[in-house]
Amino acid sequence: NAGVTQTPKFQVLKTGQSMTLQCAQDMNHEYMSWYRQDPGMGLRLIHYSVGAGITDQGEVPNGYNVSRSTTEDFPLRLLSAAPSQTSVYFCASGQEAPNEQFFGPGTRLTVL
Amino acid sequence: AQSVTQLDSQVPVFEEAPVELRCNYSSSVSVYLFWYVQYPNQGLQLLLKYLSGSTLVKGINGFEAEFNKSQTSFHLRKPSVHISDTAEYFCAVSQKGNDYKLSFGAGTTVTVRA
Numbered sequence: 001n002a003g004v005t006q007t008p009k010f011q012v013l014k015t016g017q018s019m020t021l022q023c024a025q026d027m028n029h030e031y032m033s034w035y036r037q038d039p040g041m042g043l044r045l046i047h048y049s050v051g052a053g054i055t056d057q058g059e060v061p062n063g064y065n066v067s068r069s070t071t072e073d074f075p076l077r078l079l080s081a082a083p084s085q086t087s088v089y090f091c092a093s094g095q096e097a098p099n100e101q102f103f104g105p106g107t108r109l110t111v112l
Numbered sequence: 113a114q115s116v117t118q119l120d121s122q123v124p125v126f127e128e129a130p131v132e133l134r135c136n137y138s139s140s141v142s143v144y145l146f147w148y149v150q151y152p153n154q155g156l157q158l159l160l161k162y163l164s165g166s167t168l169v170k171g172i173n174g175f176e177a178e179f180n181k182s183q184t185s186f187h188l189r190k191p192s193v194h195i196s197d198t199a200e201y202f203c204a205v206s207q208k209g210n211d212y213k214l215s216f217g218a219g220t221t222v223t224v225r226a
């Protein structure tokens with residue numbers, strides 16, 4: 001199993017550009033989530049999904065969209081990138097409560 | 113809502129010395145507690161978790177943590193650290209009944225020196 005994979009590893013955007021961060025898992029997990037990691041703030045939940053077709057907002061959802069059309073994939077879309085979205089983004093997946101979440105390697109995003 | 117406070121942002125320690133990382137949480141309901149480790153330029157890996165039962169939890173790489181409900185704490189310990197333990201450590205909590213949503217502390221950077 002590859003576990004949780006994320007692409008790209010690095011990305012540089014200009015303010016106002018849009019892009020999609022990809023996340024896939026091959027563990028048949030129902031639960032998937034996106035976090036952003038900023039220095040001194042730990043990880044903050046952006047959006048999460050408890051199954052295909054079901055998504056919900058986390059702590060910091062503004063400026064991001066998600067969809068979950070399949071169990072395996074959970075892309076994160078930045079509609080109009082802003083410098084405040086410069087961060088490291090982690091995708092995670094898990095199965096059943098209590099949720100041990102498995103994390104991907106991360107995407108480092110810089111918005112100029 | 114729950115929240116997590118990690119009381120030390122940086123902990124320098126000599127090799128083979130013990131280390132303790134402090135974590136306090138707040139929640140109006142019962143919780144599950146986790147410690148994750150992040151090695152440089154990598155994702156997060158689960159060290160250990162407390163779900164129920166014995167308050168002393170043992171994890172990977174010789175780490176253990178003790179759940180103290182009265183003090184709402186979940187401190188992480190290792191009796192003898194190695195250079196390879198240099199990493200950032202995150203305490204996280206989820207609420208029972210809403211346990212797919214993790215709240216993380218700000219992290220503690222452990223630097224092990226020879």
